[in-house]
Amino acid sequence: MSRGDVEKQRKAPKPQPSATEDRWPEVSRRFPALQRSVNAHRLVYLDTAATAQKPDGVIAAQQEYYRSFNANVHRGIHTLAEEATAAYEHCRARAAQLVAAPSPSSLVITRNATASLNMVARGLEHTLHEGDEVLLTEMEHHANLVPWIMLAQRTGIVLRHIPITDDGKLDLSKLDELLTARTRIVSLMHVSNVLGTINPVAEVAEAAHARGATVVVDAAQSVGHLPVDMVELGVDALAYSAHKCYGPMGLGFLAAKPELLDLMEPMEGGGEMINEVFLDRATWAEPPLKFEAGTPNVASAAAFPAAVDMLEEIGLEAVRRHEEELAGYALERLSSLPGLVIYGPTDPAERGGLVSFHDPEVHPHDMATLLDQAGVAVRAGHHCAQPLHRRLGVVATTRASLGVYSSKSDVDALYEGIRFARRYFNP
Numbered sequence: 001m002s003r004g005d006v007e008k009q010r011k012a013p014k015p016q017p018s019a020t021e022d023r024w025p026e027v028s029r030r031f032p033a034l035q036r037s038v039n040a041h042r043l044v045y046l047d048t049a050a051t052a053q054k055p056d057g058v059i060a061a062q063q064e065y066y067r068s069f070n071a072n073v074h075r076g077i078h079t080l081a082e083e084a085t086a087a088y089e090h091c092r093a094r095a096a097q098l099v100a101a102p103s104p105s106s107l108v109i110t111r112n113a114t115a116s117l118n119m120v121a122r123g124l125e126h127t128l129h130e131g132d133e134v135l136l137t138e139m140e141h142h143a144n145l146v147p148w149i150m151l152a153q154r155t156g157i158v159l160r161h162i163p164i165t166d167d168g169k170l171d172l173s174k175l176d177e178l179l180t181a182r183t184r185i186v187s188l189m190h191v192s193n194v195l196g197t198i199n200p201v202a203e204v205a206e207a208a209h210a211r212g213a214t215v216v217v218d219a220a221q222s223v224g225h226l227p228v229d230m231v232e233l234g235v236d237a238l239a240y241s242a243h244k245c246y247g248p249m250g251l252g253f254l255a256a257k258p259e260l261l262d263l264m265e266p267m268e269g270g271g272e273m274i275n276e277v278f279l280d281r282a283t284w285a286e287p288p289l290k291f292e293a294g295t296p297n298v299a300s301a302a303a304f305p306a307a308v309d310m311l312e313e314i315g316l317e318a319v320r321r322h323e324e325e326l327a328g329y330a331l332e333r334l335s336s337l338p339g340l341v342i343y344g345p346t347d348p349a350e351r352g353g354l355v356s357f358h359d360p361e362v363h364p365h366d367m368a369t370l371l372d373q374a375g376v377a378v379r380a381g382h383h384c385a386q387p388l389h390r391r392l393g394v395v396a397t398t399r400a401s402l403g404v405y406s407s408k409s410d411v412d413a414l415y416e417g418i419r420f421a422r423r424y425f426n427p
């Protein structure tokens with residue numbers, strides 16, 4: 001698909017979602033793992049932010065790859081190798097289209113969002129000098145903190161952080177001071193995996209670009225949950241994982257402007273990423289292959305388009321409305337529990353489909369264990385955001401996160417489970 005085709009698809013009117021709400025039970029029936037029970041209860045899966053369940057279409061496509069055309073990519077001229085290569089490149093095109101990347105060749109296929117963010121940090125290392133600054137935020141996931149910390153240790157760059165307000169939003173009143181003449185990169189998350197906050201990425205990107213900085217967005221919690229458009233966000237690079245948006249494990253993406261990919265050095269060397277190799281030197285292939293050393297996860301790549309098909313069929317606007325409505329319902333129910341501390345913005349319009357909370361009387365791990373007894377799967381811990389939890393003044397929180405298969409009855413099960421846990425510890 002050419003850059004023009006992608007642009008046309010981006011501008012084409014999005015399919016109109018059905019106005020009826022009764023589509024969601026049918027959607028949830030497409031997820032086989034959700035049909036099981038846990039501890040003699042219906043499974044209520046509220047851990048989509050860790051990984052989303054997989055629909056039948058994705059599972060079937062992955063099986064189909066192994067059953068029908070298992071082969072390596074880009075290196076064979078036999079039929080199976082051509083079919084595998086076509087499937088792999090189709091994944092690239094669909095993954096690029098999902099986030100309105102400039103073109104399929106602007107999309108690098110990686111292992112996960114973490115690998116994509118490391119790739120940018122390592123890839124730009126040669127452009128940074130001691131004293132240069134990278135601006136992050138206080139709410140970042142470790143995947144968007146540690147690669148920059150490692151870079152700072154190697155190069156002497158300075159890390160700065162946009163603070164958060166008490167209601168879990170970015171405090172942009174400090175942005176002008178934080179963006180300095182030395183700011184070279186600004187990297188921030190689109191949706192917080194703890195607070196749920198949807199960050200004003202476009203606003204930050206505009207201010208960062210005015211200072212000549214490169215803008216990277218960690219879209220691990222937004223892709224698949226709301227429409228994500230690199231052009232509208234105005235970012236230079238965007239990282240996401242397939243497994244968090246209903247796709248298979250072991251597959252991630254880095255979408256980036258062509259000039260940025262040209263500038264970045266490859267992190268790994270080996271087969272497929274080269275143009276010419278001599279015994280003592282080598283030249284690199286053009287992006288995106290320059291960043292794809294070795295045999296990739298072709299089976300997962302073959303399956304990912306089925307997840308994109310499902311999201312397009314439902315409509316990402318409809319997915320967003322569904323999650324916003326459920327998040328609003330969860331906020332309403334949970335805030336009726338006296339003493340329960342809920343983090344992040346109170347307005348569901350400002351947050352994605354997840355709610356983290358803390359009960360001063362019940363440790364988050366006990367809470368998650370007792371919820372599991374009732375068939376409710378949530379996540380407890382620091383959610384790979386230790387600095388944020390320090391800022392919140394707790395070591396851990398309990399997080400309930402939603403997806404296309406979630407329903408109000410799931411939220412009700414969560415509410416009842418929390419009440420049960422509270423009675424268990426305070427009979």
Ligand SMILES: Cc1ncc(COP(=O)(O)O)c(C=O)c1O
Pocket residue numbers: 049050112113114115141143144189191192193218220221241384
């Ligand atoms: C906001 C955010 N960024 C990055 C990641 C890392 O994703 P992965 O583990 O798929 O690389 C996560 C995973 O939880 C996340 O929530």
